[in-house]
Amino acid sequence: MKSYIKAISTYFPKQILTNDAISEEFPEWNSEKILQKIGIQERHIASKEECASDMASQAVLQLIEEHQLDKDKIDFLLLCTQTPDYILPTTACIVQDKVGLPTDCAALDINQGCSGYIYGLSVASGLIASGNFKKVVLVTVDTYSKYIHPKDKGNLSIFGDAATATLITPEGDYEIKQPTLGTDGSGAENLIIRNGGTRQARNENPEDLDNFIDMKGGKIFNFIVKRTPEVIQANLALNGWHFEDIDLFIFHQANTHILEKVRQDMEIPVEKFVIEMRDYGNTISSTIPIAFSEHLRKFPKKPKEKILFVGFGVGYSWGAICIETVKKQA
Known part of the structure; x- marks a missing residue:
């Protein structure tokens, strides 16, 4: 089904x-x-x-x-x-x-x-x-x-x-195709809150940095730049789509520096690349649905028959999934 x-x-x-x-x-x-x-x-x-x-x-x-x-x-x-x-x-x-x-x-x-x-x-x-x-x-x-x-x-x-x-x-309106998912737990230390679980309890010391997010931005950046093209190509192949078929690329909205680097490396046309984070920031797992719904609202007539969602980050974990717009009956 x-x-x-x-x-x-x-x-x-x-x-x-x-x-x-x-x-x-x-x-x-x-x-x-x-x-x-x-x-x-x-x-x-x-x-x-x-x-x-x-x-x-x-x-x-x-x-x-x-x-x-x-x-x-x-x-x-x-x-x-x-x-x-x-x-x-x-x-x-x-x-x-x-x-x-x-x-x-x-x-x-x-x-x-x-x-x-x-x-x-x-x-x-x-x-x-x-x-x-x-x-x-x-x-x-x-x-x-x-x-x-x-x-x-x-x-x-x-x-x-x-x-x-x-x-x-x-x-x-939008058919969900087959996903491509992946994990590399060796990167867990590069985006972590160390205190709060059973390994290390959270405490009331406001100066204990282990109570807060520790993100090694450079390592996260390198991981994303390396892994994203691989997962995109794998998911396109899985679904029998081609790179040039995609009308909209919607990535996790990490920050525009990362997004622009990946876009340029993959030679994705600017008009096909969605960035919707100026007024929201990086909202973790919510960035893709926010970017998708906001882009559709702003550009309702823009081509969107084939869409590719790509997520990546903490874990490390990553995933891509193809979405196809259902054609309306005339």
């Missing part, structure tokens, strides 16, 4: 952190310099009281309202986050209750980062293909801002908070 993306909705916290505000805290970190270096002007930040389940619930409610869904028909809630409310219970279970989804709706968390949307689509597609589920809602949500040290101007500039909800069904 085929699976399709039927609808996407997004949610952003009300609080906004601008480049100007960052520059006020770090005068050497010029506002325009931030924009030129990473392509971000502002980013949404979750309030102190706002956690993953709150944002995820809002995204699902948006999906239900905007697309007039019967929430009693949703039979699987798949939630991708690396910043859950608690170690247990599952955040998806909390969201099921907050939204008021039926108790015969399955709920499952995926702990995955910047490739999370690709992994999530792969799992959701498999659930539909099994024939056991008809309406799967894939939620992506993260609050990385809660794990950034207040003096870490680099990560403060890069990351934003957001949530998205995608409805996957046996019929819809």
